[in-house]
Each structure stands twice: as structure tokens, then as C-alpha cells.
Amino acid sequence: MQTVPIQTAQNVTIEYETAGVGERIMAAMADYVVLFSYAFAVIIAYLYISDYIKDVVIIYFIILALPAVCYDLICEISMDGQSFGKKLIGIKVVKLDGTQPSVGSYLIRWILRIVDIGILGGTVAVLTILLNGKGQRLGDIAAGTTVIRLKQSVKISDTILVPIDDNYEPAFPEAGKLDVRTVTIIKEVLDFAKKNRRSRAAEDILAKTTMKLEETMGVTSRIDPKEFLESVLKDYNYYK
Numbered sequence: 001m002q003t004v005p006i007q008t009a010q011n012v013t014i015e016y017e018t019a020g021v022g023e024r025i026m027a028a029m030a031d032y033v034v035l036f037s038y039a040f041a042v043i044i045a046y047l048y049i050s051d052y053i054k055d056v057v058i059i060y061f062i063i064l065a066l067p068a069v070c071y072d073l074i075c076e077i078s079m080d081g082q083s084f085g086k087k088l089i090g091i092k093v094v095k096l097d098g099t100q101p102s103v104g105s106y107l108i109r110w111i112l113r114i115v116d117i118g119i120l121g122g123t124v125a126v127l128t129i130l131l132n133g134k135g136q137r138l139g140d141i142a143a144g145t146t147v148i149r150l151k152q153s154v155k156i157s158d159t160i161l162v163p164i165d166d167n168y169e170p171a172f173p174e175a176g177k178l179d180v181r182t183v184t185i186i187k188e189v190l191d192f193a194k195k196n197r198r199s200r201a202a203e204d205i206l207a208k209t210t211m212k213l214e215e216t217m218g219v220t221s222r223i224d225p226k227e228f229l230e231s232v233l234k235d236y237n238y239y240k
Contacts, residue, residue: 025122034084038068162237170238
């Protein structure tokens with residue numbers, strides 16, 4: 001699953017899963033059902049009142065057809081980056097820089113649908129999304145947007161849970177008394193160290209976290225800070 005980093009207003013970068021091609025197609029199909037239902041209702045309504053508005057048929061269809069033509073644009077502006085189909089599937093349009101998409105952003109995406117989806121039945125959009133690496137069609141690239149999953153899948157490696165062998169023997173019984181917040185910080189520090197191996201920043205944060213944790217637990221370790229934190233994390237899982 002492709003992910004894309006998006007910076008929040010607090011300057012925190014979060015990795016979001018981009019919506020897959022299949023999810024976007026399903027959302028589009030759901031939107032087509034909405035549009036076909038709308039078109040059917042318009043035709044039925046016209047058949048019932050055509051005798052009364054023969055002189056304004058063109059105006060009638062323009063007024064009622066306009067929402068259908070601008071369906072995606074209207075929905076995304078009024079529904080915070082979603083259409084009815086996107087809402088059903090659980091995906092949403094967002095800006096890559098973390099800001100709120102503007103009307104201009106949605107307008108660019110909508111205009112370029114002519115190229116992305118109107119030409120070759122959506123082949124351009126599918127190929128662009130698959131090759132781009134950020135889940136973007138041409139309209140998204142031009143607008144600086146992408147489409148993400150709202151329900152992110154969670155792997156065990158993203159939690160404080162770690163596998164424990166049946167014959168595992170804990171080294172620090174005090175770990176069982178730690179609260180979830182402290183253990184979560186330990187896991188985040190270890191993840192940071194893993195992504196920034198051999199960096200001075202990783203070494204410093206490992207050392208500082210170890211010193212604070214030793215003070216909290218009332219223990220003194222004589223092992224490498226990284227090994228100590230990994231051991232405490234395992235011990236916590238053992239007792240829980």
C-alpha cells in the first residue's frame with residue numbers, strides 16, 4: 001500500500017495511506033449511481049410537467065443538468081473533499097502540504113477530469129495514479145492534492161505490542177507497572193532510532209529516555225540504551 005507524508009498545521013508529518021485505484025473506481029461507480037438516479041428523476045419530472053413549460057425546456061434542462069455536470073466539484077467543495085461515493089468508500093481529497101484544499105484546488109481537479117477520465121475512459125487517470133507514487137491523477141498533481149484512506153490499516157508494528165516467546169524471562173519486573181503513555185513513548189523512541197540508525201540524534205534520545213526511565217522504574221541498567229528499552233518493552237508485554 002502506497003503512503004504519502006502530509007504535514008499538519010502543527011508541523012507534524014503523518015504518513016497516510018493513499019486510496020487505491022480500486023477504491024477510487026468503486027467510489028466513482030457509487031457516484032454514477034447517484035447521477036443516474038438524479039438524471040432519471042429529472043426525466044420523469046420533465047415528462048410530468050412538459051406540457052406546462054414547453055417554452056422554457058432548454059432553461060429547465062440547463063438548471064437541472066448543471067448540478068449533474070458539476071457534481072464532483074459541488075460535492076468536494078460542500079462535503080470537505082468528498083462526494084457521496086467517496087464518503088461511502090471512506091476516502092477523501094487532501095492537500096499534500098497539510099492545508100485545507102481551496103475552491104481553486106477542487107476546480108483544477110474538476111477541470112482536468114476531462115483529460116484524466118474523459119479521455120480513453122479513465123485510462124490516463126489509472127496509469128498516472130499507478131506510476132505517480134503518491135496516488136495522484138493529473139488533476140491532483142496540478143492541484144497539489146491526493147486522495148487518502150480515512151480508515152488507516154494498523155499493523156502490529158505500529159502498536160506497543162511485541163511478540164514474546166513462550167520461554168521468555170523478564171529482566172525488569174518494574175516494567176509491568178508502567179503506564180501506556182510511557183510505553184508508547186518508549187516504542188516511538190525505538191522507532192525513531194530504527195529509522196535514524198547511527199545518527200547522533202538517535203543516540204541522544206535513546207540515552208536520555210533510558211536515564212529518565214531508569215529513574216522512573218528505580219533501576220540501574222548496565223546494558224546498551226537501545227537494548228534496555230527493547231527489554232523494558234518486552235517485559236511490559238510479558239506482564240500485560
